[in-house]
Amino acid sequence: MLSGSYLSVMEAQTQEQFRDRIVRFAQELGFDYVSAMTVVDHSLSHSEFINVDNMPQAMVDAAASATTYRRDPVMQHCKRGTVPIIWDQTTYVNRGVADLWENLAEHGYRTGIALAMHFPEGRHFMMGVDRSESLPGNATDLTRMVADLQLFAVHAQDAALRLFVPVDMQMERPKLTPRELEALRWTMEGKTAWEVGSILGISERTAVLHIQNAMHKLDAINKHQAVLKALRLGLIH
Template identity: 30%
Template sequence: MAGGNSQADIVFEFVEACESFKSVDEVLSALRTRADDLGFAHFIVTGLPLPNRPLEPLVLLNSWPAGWFDRYISRDYFRVDPIGQQALATSTPFKWGHAAERGERVSARTMMGEAVEFGLTDGFCVPIYTATGWQSAISFASPHRLDMGPRDLAAAHLLAITAHGRLRVLLGEERLIRQRLTPREREVLTWAAAGKSAWETSCILSISEATVITHLDNVRRKLNVANTTQAVAVALQTGELQPY
């Protein structure tokens, strides 16, 4: 631990400084330093995808080993990852080991074994729910088995929710500047992201199915994509839809 500071000192220094951060890069740099002080070599800040939706557009900050992140995305490991699936099911922070015990499938055990090869042996995950209904999480990783008591884990929890809160503010400011879709178009696309058909969305919003289809056509044109699935991915990447 740097400078002999306590966990509380480390986190409260971050909390005090966080309001002054003016960019996502500043948050990333400070979070990386403080996570390292707590014994975590890597972390990821990400939204949690709806069923059959990709994870990559939802990733906000990522200090995962590059090779591992590329493999995780290309093999769609979130689908079998016991950590990610546990984050979807709870609002309580948890050690990776608690979720890994439930990863009984061969594919889950294989994935966790590969993660260890990249230095992701153990970790601590903080699920985060917001008023918008989006789920997200910050997951910290260590190359060693965790030996952290309640105070250490509480410090990591506070670090995570403080960083996430600042990111929401910073990204919200950026998104207000660059939004291209109308509020109704974003609303229609949000329901499409949730897997609703044009007819189902029309019933939910009390508008005609033809109007929903027109809105989706406009969304695809504005985002310069060929289909609605691509539109959802681009909208998440550019901030038209919020992954939290």
């Protein structure tokens, strides 16, 4: 059900399209609200925040304070790390800021999941989904929900960095060899390294080497992110 959302958000061409597609994903996942924040650090003392969400205006006004941001345990968690955080009232009570949760709860934000990604050259992406209902008590269902959000966020950050990061801060087009591009194209089609080797008439080990070289040139942490970056840069289609 959610797989179409992954590709759809990556193809967004405007902020409005990006917003529509993250809202649709959140609703399919079972959440009322979603927020996707792109942060660009221009200097040590100045950062630009571009937030796309479906937050009610009353909630926007309540959350606008810098003091609230510094006290919020979910925001502080995302500022420092990349591991997803599953939050509810207990998260705020344990940090001594129960009043913040009460304010959130008034606007329908009682629990949620949030995560962040931090990239070189001062680029960051944070995404969270929130709702008034409790999260699933079944560990398997909750784990699947977190995994769906993580996978979607990988695609969403690619679109967000393309749409919102200044051109002079975007990744330059790296020079990949024809073999590296072919290996990525077949990886995009779901082929294993062994299958890629068979198609290209090379050994599995050589196919793995081409994919790893492409990952390194694209500054990707795995082959799937390499494919996404290559698509965004127009290196493969």
